[in-house]
Amino acid sequence: MRIVLCYPVGKKHIDQIQAAAPDFEVVNAGQERIDELLPTADILIGHAKVPVNWDRVLEAGKLRWIQSSAAGLDHCLVPGVIESDDIIVSSASGLFAPQVAEQTFSLLFGVLRRAPLFFRAEAKREFVRLPTDDLRGKTVGIVGLGGNGRFLARVLAPWDVRIIATDYFPVDCPAEVSQLWPADQLDRLLGESDVVILTLPLNGDTKGVFDAERFATMKRGSYLINVARGSVVQEKALCEALASGHLAGAGLDVTEVEPLPPESLLWDDPKVMISPHVGAQSARRVDDSTALAVINLRRYQSGLPVYNRVDKQLGFPHPSSVYRGQSD
Numbered sequence: 001m002r003i004v005l006c007y008p009v010g011k012k013h014i015d016q017i018q019a020a021a022p023d024f025e026v027v028n029a030g031q032e033r034i035d036e037l038l039p040t041a042d043i044l045i046g047h048a049k050v051p052v053n054w055d056r057v058l059e060a061g062k063l064r065w066i067q068s069s070a071a072g073l074d075h076c077l078v079p080g081v082i083e084s085d086d087i088i089v090s091s092a093s094g095l096f097a098p099q100v101a102e103q104t105f106s107l108l109f110g111v112l113r114r115a116p117l118f119f120r121a122e123a124k125r126e127f128v129r130l131p132t133d134d135l136r137g138k139t140v141g142i143v144g145l146g147g148n149g150r151f152l153a154r155v156l157a158p159w160d161v162r163i164i165a166t167d168y169f170p171v172d173c174p175a176e177v178s179q180l181w182p183a184d185q186l187d188r189l190l191g192e193s194d195v196v197i198l199t200l201p202l203n204g205d206t207k208g209v210f211d212a213e214r215f216a217t218m219k220r221g222s223y224l225i226n227v228a229r230g231s232v233v234q235e236k237a238l239c240e241a242l243a244s245g246h247l248a249g250a251g252l253d254v255t256e257v258e259p260l261p262p263e264s265l266l267w268d269d270p271k272v273m274i275s276p277h278v279g280a281q282s283a284r285r286v287d288d289s290t291a292l293a294v295i296n297l298r299r300y301q302s303g304l305p306v307y308n309r310v311d312k313q314l315g316f317p318h319p320s321s322v323y324r325g326q327s328d
C-alpha cells in the first residue's frame with residue numbers, strides 16, 4: 001500500500017506522514033515524478049501543478065483517496081475521478097484563510113488607496129497626490145462564505161462595514177454578517193455591495209458567472225476583489241466594466257489564464273492590482289497541509305470520515321465536514 005506525496009515536503013513532513021501511516025510505503029514524487037508514481041498510489045497527498053495523465057491513473061485502478069493540499073480542487077476533479085465510486089477526495093478548504101485574508105486586504109486596500117497608481121509614480125520618482133477611497137461604512141459582499149469568506153468577515157468587521165454574503169449552503173450565519181443569502185441571490189448581493197469579494201469555488205455553476213450582465217448589476221463605482229479562481233470571471237467583461245468607469249477598481253490574485261498573458265489589458269490599468277496567485281502562500285503552508293493530512297490519515301485508517309471530504313459533483317465540502325482545528 002503506497003502513499004504518494006506531490007507537494008513540496010521536507011524530511012520532517014515525510015516522517016510525520018510515515019508515522020501516521022506505518023503500514024504504508026510513503027513515496028515523495030515532488031512535481032517531477034507524478035506521471036511515473038501516481039498510477040502506483042493508493043493515496044495521493046498533495047497538489048499537482050503539472051498536468052496529470054488521469055487516464056493512466058484511473059486505468060491502474062489503485063487510487064482510493066486524494067487528500068489535496070489545495071482548497072480549490074479544479075486540478076484533480078476530472079470527470080473520471082468524479083465518476084469513480086472508489087475514489088474519495090478531500091480538500092484543504094479553509095486551511096489558508098489567514099493568508100488569503102492578508103492577500104485580500106493587500107488587494108482591497110491597494111485598489112481603494114490607489115496603490116497601483118502611486119507605485120507607477122514611485123517608479124518615476126514622482127510625488128503624485130490624488131484622492132483615495134476608504135472602506136469604512138461600505139457594504140462588503142462576500143460571495144462564498146466558506147473558510148476564507150468567514151475568516152474575512154471576522155477581520156473586516158472593525159472597519160464598521162456592513163457585510164452581506166451568499167453561499168451554496170446558507171447556514172450558520174456568523175455574527176459579523178448581516179445577511180446570508182443562498183447562492184441564487186447573487187444579483188441581490190451585487191446590487192447592494194460597494195466591494196464584492198469572491199471566495200467561492202470554481203465549478204460548472206460558477207465558471208464565467210461574472211459576465212457583462214453581472215458587472216452591470218454591480219453598483220456603479222464598486223470594486224471587485226477575486227481571491228478564488230480566475231475563471232469565475234470573464235476577463236473581457238471585467239476590462240469593459242473598468243474601462244467604462246462602471247467599476248472603480250479590481251484586485252486580482254487569480255486570472256483566467258495564469259500566468260496572465262503579457263497582452264492582457266489588465267496589466268495597463270492603474271485601477272487594477274494584480275498578484276500572481278499567492279493567496280495561500282506562506283512559510284507554514286506545507287506544515288499546515290501535512291498536519292491536516294496526518295489527522296485525516298488517522299481517521300481514514302480508523303474508518304472515520306475524513307475532514308473536508310468534498311461532494312465531487314459540487315467540488316467542495318459540506319460545512320459540517322470542514323476541519324476547523326478541532327482535536328480528535
Ligand SMILES: NC(=O)c1ccc[n+]([C@@H]2O[C@H](COP(=O)([O-])OP(=O)(O)OC[C@H]3O[C@@H](n4cnc5c(N)ncnc54)[C@H](O)[C@@H]3O)[C@@H](O)[C@H]2O)c1
Pocket residue numbers: 071072073092093094095096100143144145146147148149166167168169183199200201202205206227228229253254277278279280281316317319322
Ligand atoms: N488565491 C488563492 O491562493 C486561494 C487560496 C485558497 C483558496 N482559493 C480558492 O478559494 C475557494 C474558497 O476557498 P475556501 O478555503 O474558503 O473553501 P471552502 O470550501 O471552505 O469554501 C467555499 C464556499 O463556497 C461556497 N459556495 C459554493 N458554490 C457557491 C456559489 N455558487 N455561490 C456562493 N457560494 C458558493 C461553499 O458552500 C463554501 O461554503 C477555493 O475553492 C479555491 O478555489 C484560492
Ligand SMILES: O=C(O)[C@H](O)CO
Pocket residue numbers: 069070071072073092096280
Ligand atoms: O486553492 C488553493 O489552495 C490555492 O489557490 C492554491 O492552489
